[in-house]
Amino acid sequence: MRFAACLIVGFSLCAFLVSARSQTTPDPPPSPQQFGKGSELFAQICSHCHGPHMVNPGTASFDLRKFPHDDRQRFFNSVSNGKKAMPPWKDVLHPDEIEAVWAYVRTGGVEPQ
């Protein structure tokens, strides 16, 4: 019984650590190729609400320059399922397209050298 309790605590701790890592460990910096694809998709699909090159006043729509670069899960969830004024996109955007936009958002709109 004590062993089982230890196992549960151990698994919980592992799950917590994995979850904490996914929340806090930043993805590797985007490559110029990812930036190119992401900026193209952003201009086509996102820019008319979030502003050209992500520049907007941040009042009528979210200022993506302020999006935490280590919160991949929140980004994918917001884009896929929608949040507040953001509509859900999962039925029309492929996961690799969301991935490309996520890479672009992490550049802050500045092309990596």
Added chain:
Amino acid sequence: MRKLLLTAVIAALVPFGLHAQTASDLMKGSQKDTANVLNYGMGYDLQRFSPLTQVNRDTVKHLVPVWNYSYDDNKSEESQPLVYNGVLYVTTNAATMALNAKTGEQIWKSKIEYPDETPRIVCCGIINRGAALYEGKIFRTTLDAFVVAMDAKTGKELWRSHAIDFKDGYSMTVAPLIADGVVLTGISGAEYGIRGFIDGWDPDTGKHLWRTYTVAGPDDPNGKTWPGDTYQHGGGSTWITGSFDPDLHTVYWGTGNAGSWNPTTHPGDNLYTCSVLALDPKTGKIKWHFQFSPNDPYDYDSVAEMVLADLNIGGKPTKVLMDTNRNGFFYVLDRTNGKLITANQYITKQTWAKGIDEGGRPIASEITDKVRQGQEQDVWPGAMGGKNWSPVSYNPGTGLVYANTLNFGMHYKPTTPEFRAGLTYWGADITWIWPDGPRGGLKAIDPMTGKAKWEAPSDIPRFSGVLSTAGGVVFSGKLTGELEAFDADNGKKLWQFKTGSGVEGQPVTWQQDGVQYIAVSSGIGGVYTLFSGDERLSQVPAGGSLWVFALAPQ
């Protein structure tokens, strides 16, 4: 017995007359009926002019708010209120409301539900521009492309008709028009590869009566202006309410840009995009068309208001249509036949055309020639045009058109879009080119020359409607929240009031129990706010509400 019968008939008609707006009521407009605002544009002519004079250039400094009503909505508020028998009707993207016009007390509120996915096919603000009243019903459109009729007394839904599937890029923000007993509606979505149209509906039942496509197909001789099947995604949206001449039984409705923006994807004139259509409202049949910008690369759509007036031209009273076109030219047409009378540049800078020829066709500049060869270019005005959707006001007393004009260009790079249902179909990458000074100005334009008698510049351009009155006052709003009043003769600023958000609404005025009221919606979130990247607006909070003003008791 005859007297008894007459009494019974009158008794039966009184409540109908009190609560129903007849065709003849709608024909009066705010110029003949100052107690009500029954039409979008304050009259079938869309002049947005009132003969009221209680608020005038001398008294306007005493204007104060009398009530404010929260829309419980954080989107752009561009709706024009209507007023009938002391009840004010107004819309947002999410609700229709009836309010006591004198006190602001809510009489009823009818909420609108649409799928969460809908906003992704709306390019330029989650909005609704207003309702229409007719025979005791109130009509509106919804973002997910339904047309709805409600009981004006209770807000109870009477019918709901589906125009088209929003998942294919179609949406509705337009205020309906009632003309010759038909409900007319337009459509949005030219940036999503739609094929635009105007619809006619039966006001009693919601039955679909007709559809006129604004992009000519193979069954139309003008379909040859589209190569292959490009007409299927040819744009031509119709999101601003048309004007109506009841004597000519003709509706004048502007049409949007071609899809995609890249002109090399659809060489040809692309009829009937960037045009005005003269329609028979009972059948939707096109009587004539006039195209402002053939094979348009720049989003110089022509949906915005077609103002009707009777001008004295060469000593002859002439029925004209006036358009402060997004392409930077001010057009005056003979509305009986669609022939051009004059077209003159009204903005400070445009580089896309050398001029307009006698037939009304633009003479392309070298810049436009290069763009049509697929090259990148700098061009003025930018994609928001010389004037965007913000409706002008025409004052028959001064003979001037008061318009919120824009002054910025763009770097334009054509791209080749791939059509995917429900996603944008732009066809160009653009970057704004800003001037050193103000990005816009309220101009008092002579319709026959395009020249401005005065201009009230604004660093951040105005995107609100304009209202002018016989009191010599011109009202308009700023994105930073001020409702402003100017002297109609010289542009001198007379008054302002700072509302709680940016003003993108359409001011109206009426007189009730001896008091002249002015109403405007406040609530930021339209095309400039979203798409310009102007960070100076970061201190202007969202939050929609309706403000109503009157003179302070002296």
